[in-house]
Amino acid sequence: MDKELDDRLVEEFPNLYRNRYGDPMYTCMVWGFPGNGWFQLIYDLSAKLEKLILQIPEPERELYCAAQCKEKFGGLRFYMDGATDEMQALIREAENLSWHICEECGAKGERRGGGWIKVLCDEHAKPKPVSGAPKQVGLQDLHVVLGIGAEETDDGDT
Ligand SMILES: [Zn+2]
Numbered sequence: 523m524d525k526e527l528d529d530r531l532v533e534e535f536p537n538l539y540r541n542r543y544g545d546p547m548y549t550c551m552v553w554g555f556p557g558n559g560w561f562q563l564i565y566d567l568s569a570k571l572e573k574l575i576l577q578i579p580e581p582e583r584e585l586y587c588a589a590q591c592k593e594k595f596g597g598l599r600f601y602m603d604g605a606t607d608e609m610q611a612l613i614r615e616a617e618n619l620s621w622h623i624c625e626e627c628g629a630k631g632e633r634r635g636g637g638w639i640k641v642l643c644d645e646h647a648k649p650k651p652v653s654g655a656p657k658q659v660g661l662q663d664l665h666v667v668l669g670i671g672a673e674e675t676d677d678g679d680t
Contacts, residue, residue, distance in 0.1 A: 523555040531555065531565065535572040540587045541603075550590035550601070557625035560598055564591065567600065567616040574609055596639035597621055 532539045541549040555564060568588075575586045585604040592599050598620035600613045621641055624631035629643035 523558050523561060527558060527561045528554055531561075531568055534565075535568045537575045537583065537586075538568055538572045538588050540584065541589070549603075550592075551588055553590070553592065555591050556593040556598065559623060559625045559628040559631075560593075560620060562628060563598065563616055563619055563623055564600075567612060570612050571602075571609055574606065574612075593625060593640070596633050596641050 528542075532542045539551065541551045542554075544551060546552045555561075571588075575583060578586060586606075586609070587603055588600070589603045590599070590601040598617045600617060602609060602613070605613070621633060622630060623641060624643035624646055625641050626646040627643060629645070631641045631643040631646075634640055634642050634647050
């Protein structure tokens with residue numbers, strides 16, 4: 523996701539994203555957000571979650587925040603450190619909606635196979651013109667690789 527959009531989420535929902543620039547040892551939020559196409563989806567979810575967090579009394583409030591927001595197997599995955607049932611229900615709802623939204627541009631999309639599984643609209647599912655250069659690995663792909671790797675090593679760390 524572009525920095526401008528990323529910054530907007532962090533600025534508007536400071537409680538939810540309190541660990542956006544936290545210690546990488548303790549939070550996966552440092553890896554940022556998935557594609558621009560999901561900005562509105564994540565924004566709407568974030569607004570609802572931030573509101574619920576603000577209803578929690580001050581001392582416990584900081585136990586509730588986003589832990590990771592990424593794309594996995596083509597769908598949105600949103601994890602929190604501490605979440606009420608109501609928060610979990612909102613997250614499930616947004617994750618389900620992501621299956622129908624192009625991760626690149628936000629248009630109506632569907633799940634595409636091959637290589638990386640992604641939700642893309644018709645336009646973004648077209649093969650990209652090859653200009654002789656080797657296939658570029660986008661930042662988003664890198665996030666996915668890092669995300670999966672870290673999850674697998676979770677158990678070994680103390
Ligand atoms: Zn698209």
